[in-house]
Amino acid sequence: MERISAACRRAGRGDDEVTLVAVSKSVPLARLRLAVEAGLHILGENRVQEATAKVAGLPDIEWHLVGHLQSNKAGRAIELFSVIQSVDSLALAHRLDRLTAASTAWHGRRLPVYLEVNVDADPGKAGFAPDALARELDDILALRNLEVRGLMTVGRLVERAEEARPTFVRLRQLADRLRAGRPELGAGLSMGMSDDFEVAVEEGSTVVRVGRAIFGERPVVAESRSGTSPRPGG
Ligand SMILES: *Cc1c(COP(=O)(O)O)cnc(C)c1O
Numbered sequence: 001m002e003r004i005s006a007a008c009r010r011a012g013r014g015d016d017e018v019t020l021v022a023v024s025k026s027v028p029l030a031r032l033r034l035a036v037e038a039g040l041h042i043l044g045e046n047r048v049q050e051a052t053a054k055v056a057g058l059p060d061i062e063w064h065l066v067g068h069l070q071s072n073k074a075g076r077a078i079e080l081f082s083v084i085q086s087v088d089s090l091a092l093a094h095r096l097d098r099l100t101a102a103s104t105a106w107h108g109r110r111l112p113v114y115l116e117v118n119v120d121a122d123p124g125k126a127g128f129a130p131d132a133l134a135r136e137l138d139d140i141l142a143l144r145n146l147e148v149r150g151l152m153t154v155g156r157l158v159e160r161a162e163e164a165r166p167t168f169v170r171l172r173q174l175a176d177r178l179r180a181g182r183p184e185l186g187a188g189l190s191m192g193m194s195d196d197f198e199v200a201v202e203e204g205s206t207v208v209r210v211g212r213a214i215f216g217e218r219p220v221v222a223e224s225r226s227g228t229s230p231r232p233g234g
Helices: 002-010 029-037 048-057 071-080 090-102 130-141 161-179 197-202
Strands: 019-023 042-045 062-065 083-087 111-116 146-152 188-190 207-210
Touching: 002 197, 029 042, 029 048, 042 048, 048 062, 048 071, 062 071, 071 090, 083 090, 083 146, 090 111, 090 130, 090 146, 111 130, 130 146, 130 161, 146 161, 161 188, 161 197, 188 207, 197 207
Parallel strands: 019 042, 019 207, 042 062, 062 083, 083 111, 111 146, 146 188
Antiparallel strands: none
16 A cells, blocks of 8 residues: 555545555455555455355455456356456447346446556456557447446566556557547546556556565466566566
């Protein structure tokens, strides 16, 4: 939190402009209870299956889905999560809209989502290509049961945080372009992870998704940034 505040100050932003989502994949429930006691109140998971028992064990905090959602798990996902950060296709947006309309849990409320953008055109990564998003955005914004809070991206694995900056600048510029004439598109920018969240905050991030910097390294088997290239040199 101090590091987020310091990055906000450098950028002339208030630290209430940035929300910390603690990404708790691979972290057992007992440790998550301690994290919540220590003051974290928004947790992020990247798999519906892993989240199920954790959400049941900590039902009163806000859970965000940050990983790719298979369409056959979308119904389950909206029962577990308060926010879906990883909407990465028009088909998934339509499906979530229909499921939310039919859900008793969501009755009368819109499902908050972010649209994931593959800013760097990384072939192994999920997300809308920027030009596809520009074409499909009006369809998505017309869905009455979704509240599109903004855009989300997963940066490339880089050696130094500074190298991630162009990705964050591109997401912010894309969002500015897309929002012109589309007030329904929320101003949220979910960007920045353990290795680069400070740079992301300097570039306008409103939501940082931080796992390892809080909980420590994950066991190698549970690592699933599928499709990204290995860390340089290792
Ligand atoms: C795992 C994950 C994070 C957190 O990554 P860290 O490097 O542990 O901070 C953030 N966003 C997504 C989509 C993730 O899958």
